[in-house]
Amino acid sequence: MDVRKTYKLFAAGEFVRSESGRTYQPDGPHNVPRGSRKDLRDMVKAARGAFPGWSRRTAMNRGQVLYRAAEMLDGRRAEFRDLLGGGRPAGGQVDAAVETWVWYAGWTDKLHQFAGTVNPVAGPYFNFTLPEPTGVVGVVAPEEPALLGLVRRLAPALCGGNTVVALASERAPLAALTLGEVLATSDLPPGVVNVLSGKRQELLPWLAAHMDVNAIDAAGCTAAQLAQVQEAAAGNLKRVVQSGPGAEALSPHAALDLMEFKTVWHPIGV
């Protein structure tokens, strides 16, 4: 007889049930936590707490950690393939997810060289512009593909040094919750990634309105939800990234879209 797994939220580095005690069954016989507004707020707090440490790590160190996530995911290919329905499409999705971690692991220490500039201002000043992470990012994962959809948005957010609260696919949350187990063993500090499952319409308004969230990646929002999110985001001028049809493409801009640009002036002279 199998020992079955209890699916839990991934919050502040730990696996917890929803504080609300609620579950739902979107995906077979499993009870999945139906996260609450309080769960969401706890996760934002954890993500904010983790931001200074994660964003100040060296770019190289962040690359090593993201690469570790690829290693850990690679070791659990079979499990994810089964979770995603088995067969070639599922296998392809897992391969692409591994590839995504590897690809962004390589960008952590290259974003500055790609998007930073030295600006030849007309005066005796050294002037340069560099990208910096924006802060706590809410990632609204697409409903499908359940694993790759999330990884394609999560990896670039982390690559630039942000911390994340991710809303898992509502219909197929098991892969996202299991990804939490991969990240928990990838040397990511607790709180850098938090994964919340539940009813999107219940959680999204609170995420969009939360005053300590700096940006929302709205990849998984419907047109109506996007409008809602954009309006609520105005409360603290959140950046809302609307990923179009190219949301799944690998691009450094996926990371840069969640970054600020800072310009520094310094005089030159004896």
Next chain:
Amino acid sequence: MAIAKRPSTEMRERRFEYAAAPEATDHLKIADSYSLFIGGRFVEPHSRRRFATVNPATGQTLSEVAEADDADVDRAVTAAADAFRSWSRLSGAKRARHIFRLSRLMQERARELAVLETMDGGKPIKESRDVDVPLAAAHFFYYAGWADKLEWAFPNRRPRPLGVAGQVIPWNFPLLMLAWKIAPALAAGNTVVLKPAETTPLSALAFADICQQADLPPGVVNILTGAGSTGASLVGHPDVRKVAFTGSTEVGKEIQRATAGSGKHLTLELGGKAANIVFEDAPLDQAIEGIVNGIYFNQGHVCCAGSRLLVQESILEPLLAKLKSRLGTLRVGDPLDKNTDVGAINSRAQLEKIEGLVNSGIEEGAEIYQPACDLPERGYWFRPTIFTNVAQSYRIAREEIFGPVLSVLTFRTPDEAVEKANNTPYGLSAGVWTDKGSRILWLAERMRAGVVWANTFNRFDPTSPFGGYKESGFGREGGLHGLAAYVELD
């Protein structure tokens, strides 16, 4: 009112005794003899000749390595050319996986590589452990990340690999120089034949073993041990499309002549005679550490070493007093001891070169200072040395000594500092020490040198381009610029 604390004479002259803290070597397996690494296998050299590689700290032979001749070079270049056909067509993502794997294996075998590097080259274990090996692995990691992003690195320029790269590296940072050469070459889709230096071949051979362990396709990396003639043969081989050399300016000039008209791509990283400039407002204790790091790091076997100290006249005396006192606390000796600051000179030939130049300094009228320190009886050693009363015309102020020898000169104004710093045919690096940010940038603008360190010295990073102006060579290694040296662009 601040009360200056004056150390007693007793304190100043006290010698600190340290218990020996030697790194273990029993985990290391060094074979009695090594062959050439060609086409993914270790093969007997056609030449049938082998030569000894020696631990410069003991004079003992560690192993014998093969001496590749023209036929061996031809075999290796052919293997690399064969491998190029499939390696260059492999997707960037797959090449990246291979290179990431090399990086991970180097991290996993870091201890072994560090001990080997120290035994074969004489550098202190704390340097090979904390600098050489981690940086080498980081280089592979960084360039692995470019392998699948070439279109982002060079947008709209259709980056293509060049072909077989012939790479010749020096003995001062054997594994790190290997990484600087091989990592960007592989990332861009080239294959390589690399010749490590005659006196330090063992870490490159350990790297060959790592290539096997990583299942790197045969022929992508080939390692040929040998001396100068092997290097010349490799550089001259008609199927080599790219030559990368790190070493002396003299040999660099020969290579530029030898490759003239061949259409080969060429990058050269050559000698240096860096000025390390200290202004009167510099944080003095920090500057002392930077000066020491600048010239005594790796026994001064560093092409970018801060070998000319330019001190603003007003602080010469206090600076020299502090510097001399700091020299008294440097621990010179067994490179495998974890407390050692200055290890063994790499070879007898190098020791003789240093001695010759130091004698010229004395003869030309400079004043020499060396701290009292015991040197081991066997092996090659040289005391950390300071020369004062040095004129710009002296050989010790013009020629690269490549040893732990510092020449001290002075200046009065910033303009004079610039004039003197640039008064050299070299242009690899420069250092500046001052509390004023604007002065750092002012000076950096005026240095004819490829790297300028401000309030620090001898910093290296895979993301940071490194290379020289003028007779210190051309081309950059590290960063995006380092990748450009290995691609053909529209």
